[in-house]
Amino acid sequence: MKTNILIIFIIICCYSCEKKLETLSYVELNKKDILLRVNEESTISIEKYYPEKPKELSIEWFSTDTNIVVVDKGTITGVAPGVASVYTMVNEVQSYSCHITVNGVYDEDNDVYILGDHGKILLYWKNGFPTQITESKNRIIGKSIKVHNDNVYVAADDYTDKGFPIAKYWINDQEFILSEHKSGVTDLAVSDNNVYVTGYEVDSTGLYIATFWKNGVATHLDSGGNFSIANAVTVNNGDVYIAGYKADYNNGDNEIAKYWKNGKEIEITRNTTANAQDIYVKDNKVYTLVNESVNNVVRAKYWVDGNGYILSENNTATLGRSMTIADGIIYVSGIAYNNTDAHSYAILWVDGIEERLSERTIFGETCKLTSSNGDVYVLTNEHHESFTVPKYWKNGKETQFVRYNEVSMAYDIFVVPKK
DSSP: OHHHHHHHHHHHHHHHHHHSOOOOSEEEESOSEEEEEETOEEEOOEEEEESOOOSSOOEEEEESOTTTEEEETTEEEEOSSEEEEEEEEETTEEOOOEEEEEEEEOOSSEEEEEEEEETTEEEEEETTEEEEEEEOSSOEEEEEEEEETTEEEEEEEEEOTTSOEEEEEEETTEEEEOOSSSEEEEEEEEETTEEEEEEEEEOTTSOEEEEEEETTEEEESOOSSOEEEEEEEEEETTEEEEEEEEEOGGGTOOOEEEEEETTEEEESOSSSOEEEEEEEEETTEEEEEEEEEETTEEEEEEEETTEEEESOOSSOEEEEEEEEEETTEEEEEEEEEOTTTOOEEEEEEETTEEEEOOSSOEEEEEEEEEEETTEEEEEEEEEETTEEEEEEEETTEEEOOSOGGGOSEEEEEEEEEOO
16 A cells, blocks of 8 residues: 555656756847837747747746736737836746837827927827927917818917917918917818918907907907807808807806807807807708806707707716717717816717716816717826826727827827828
8 A cells, every 4th residue: 555655656746847847048039129109019929948948838928017018928019108128937937128119109090190288389299209380488278280181280379478378370380370469269170271260369458359260361250349259160061160159248148159150140049158169060960069057057068950968967067178970970078077076087978978088087178079980089188196198089999199298288189091
């Protein structure tokens, strides 16, 4: 009996010895440096084993920072701009590292343009790579970006030494001053090589007057002594549609949401305080995005054919920022304010159904969207303790396109199908 036990013990020991992994001195990877864009993939593999390749292998892959790059069985994916390293453990021996730099954004469908600033510098990013537009002496705030025939159009408020804004726009790096007086821009559109900019001018009495400029020539949309601002512009079949609001504060009137078609004023609301934030025209129907005070709570609504539709049925305060229609679906981006924790969150409404994009607080009121070929993009600025991180979501997938210390704020997004 003792002999049998001894034989079994010897067999187990021999089996354990046979299963012990062969030792290695070190291993080499086939790449030492890789440059990636966000969302782009690459592959890496083991090139050499020293002293020789073992018959049995135990291989694990690791990233030094999974917030920047992740690796799965040798497939590397860029997550956010930054630097990190990838290495492998082979039979418990660590390989030399491969240095990964993630910069720019990979999008197989569209070129992504984002307008923002870094301190006093106004710039835009194309697929994550920056181009400076101008540097202000004081402060500059971007408002709108469009791309037409490979030219980049940007509208912004450039602040003077006296602290008030001047409305300007740029075509590539060429600057156009829209007003010599206190003024501001809100939106920009390009159609048939004509440039349309909306905003306001301030007269000598301090009254804000809704204004649009066509190729730099100003037209006041309201001349009746009312406070008014034009917030958005679109051009459809040669017709110019502008969304905004006006109010006679001297007589206690509410802000009245309106839109103008070729300069003709059309009221959207009358008995509530409201302003039209965005406008979209599809199949001869005019859709307007309106922020309206309902029972002393601001609610985002969209209007079409004289009917208004509240986007959130609960009593949460919401602020609509922009809208579009893609494949017959109405998309609205905006901000929801949480009454419990006093935070604000980025929201996308899809045919009225609310989707929260981020669990983090949104900094400022940027929550702009655009679309191309059925793809929907939403731009926000997330608040991270002492800094802001601009991000965008494509069809619900999050992308950080720039390092947090390379931007102060992002303002607008526009996409163009790749050629």
